Amino acid sequence: MALTREPSGSLASTYKEAKVRDYWGRRPSSLRRPRLLERLYPYVFDNPARGRSFLQEFFAVSPEQLQDPFFSHSVRWGGGIRNLAFLSPEYRSCLSGYDPCEELARWLPESFAGRDLLCRAQVLEIELFLAGFLLSSQGDRVAMAHSVEMRHPFLDYRVIDFAFRLPAHWKMRGLQEKYFLRRACRGLLPRPIVSRGKHPYRAPVDALFTAAAPADYVDELLSGQSLKASGYFDADKVARLYRRVAEAPRGAVGEFANMALMGVLSTEILHRQFLASSSYRGGRKLRPDLVRYGAARKLDGRDSGGGTAPP
Structure with missing residues (x-):
């Protein structure tokens, strides 16, 4: 059994990249904009020319983009859309006319668009990333494959309820993430650990x-x-x-x-x-419509049921 801090990032912080892009869009003439990149990603600037060029392209934003309800994640989704060019013509034709953002908008809370930037980013991260990827693909599946059972204290319903009620400035102070969690750990952990910056792991x-x-x-x-x-x-x-x-x-x-x-x-x-494995060819195939999020819908005259589909 192992104790893990996941998903403290999803509950106690909301996302420096979105905050910096928002600042860039609202203050296009600010001289502080390039300095923010170095504060965000000091480890990227081993090759300053390449790192700065990539990040400036990544954070480029026009004022009208600030009104996009998916602003915090749209830049990453835009990068993923470029990959569609590598699909075969048959599969590209299957996706023609399909807009995943339209489907996403249908099952998000009605109050989503009226929430602040950091709250919207948090909702999207939890809905799209937390259960299916962070806790499953990178958590439970890897752990159970090695006979390790994970325990997630930050998923306690009382912690979640408290975290969701906090204002944005308690979740992130300036560009310091997990602000209230750092405050709570003062006196419990050495100061270098409490105050150190985030350095994500990256696969080579x-x-x-x-x-x-x-x-x-x-x-x-x-x-x-x-x-x-x-x-x-x-x-x-x-x-x-x-x-x-x-x-x-x-x-x-x-x-x-x-x-x-x-x-x-x-x-x-x-x-x-x-x-392509022979051991899986005889398995029952799921119909895609049966595992989508959204309200109840009729499929071939049958009621598919409502609510949220299992991850």
């Missing part, structure tokens, strides 16, 4: 795709034969991207290219392990 994605990387399964899964067999991606586009990433010097490839290639590779692994 680019190392997986270099020519020297000993990952023979990558070549096999990203081969034209494998990609055409699964049918999800445009094999020629992926091949060009893989070649460019593999031949580039270490650190010279941008975040978009690395993550796009990782998305393709992860999809191929899942397809190979589950959908």
Whole structure:
């Protein structure tokens, strides 16, 4: 059994990136804007030219974007939309006319748009990220695979109720996240621990795709034969991207290219392990409409039930 601080970030803080982008949009002539990037990501500036260029592009915002109810997350979603270009023509045609933001808006609380920036960011992070990814993919599944049971004190309903009632300035003071949690731990933990900044862990994605990387399964899964067999991606586009990433010097490839290639590779692994596996072919297939969020709806004359679908 293990005690974990997750999901203290989702309950006790709300997201410096959204706050900085909001400041950039409201004060476009401010001389303090570039300095905020260095305070946010001091570890990115090992290569100052590349780091600053990427971050300035990431945080660029126009005044009209400030009215977007999904402002806090839209910049990341925009990066993900670029990956659709690598889908095969058949799968791109399946998505034509579909807007996930419209579906998302239908099952969010009616009061969502009227909440403050940090509260909206918190709602989106909890609904889209907390249960299915942070607690499941990165938490319970990994732990239980090694016979470890997780305990989450920050998921106690009394802690959650208290955290949701706090005003935004208690969750984040300036760019300091988890402000009230740090205050609560004064005298309980050494000062360097209470006051230290956040440094996220990052997987060495680019190392997986270099020519020297000993990952023979990558070549096999990203081969034209494998990609055409699964049918999800445009094999020629992926091949060009893989070649460019593999031949580039270490650190010279941008975040978009690395993550796009990782998305393709992860999809191929899942397809190979589950959908193409003979042990899973006889399983009952779920209909997508039955696992969507939203109100009750009729499917083929049957009532699918209402409320929120299980993650």
